[in-house]
Amino acid sequence: REFYTSPMDLILWRHAEAEEGKADLERELTAKGRKQAVRVAEWLQQRLPAQYAVIASPAARAQQTAQALGGRFKTDKSIAPGASVSALLAAAQWPDHKGTAILVGHQPDLGRAAAYLVAGSRTESWSLKKGGLWWITNRIRDDENQVVVRAVVSPDLL
16 A cells, blocks of 8 residues: 655746846846746646745845746745755755745856756756746655656746
């Protein structure tokens, strides 16, 4: 008989395309970036449960990407550009959070977190397109911790 506990869903959402030429944390989304964020937010809204937590980097581009979902979100300085995998996972309370957590952050940070969670790599960084996301689930079956990729989404495919 299979033993199953409720999963945690973690969505690693990279900020959409941002302008150049400003201080890093002040860079805002371009017109294309705003469209990317809205497209991905619409896709998410059709699939998210009623309750979820959104945690965003303090960078303007991440804040604007998170705002595209239309709900409240928390800003966490620990996931600013250059965040470690452990800081990202701690911000999301992985794997102990019950429900869904969305981290809106940066490359290569999110790519390192995806590589660690899915493949156990502490050195690789997988590429995540601007505005794209990885949706990952953690579950325990038969006393074994499992990580399952539910979706990988790129805004240019929506």
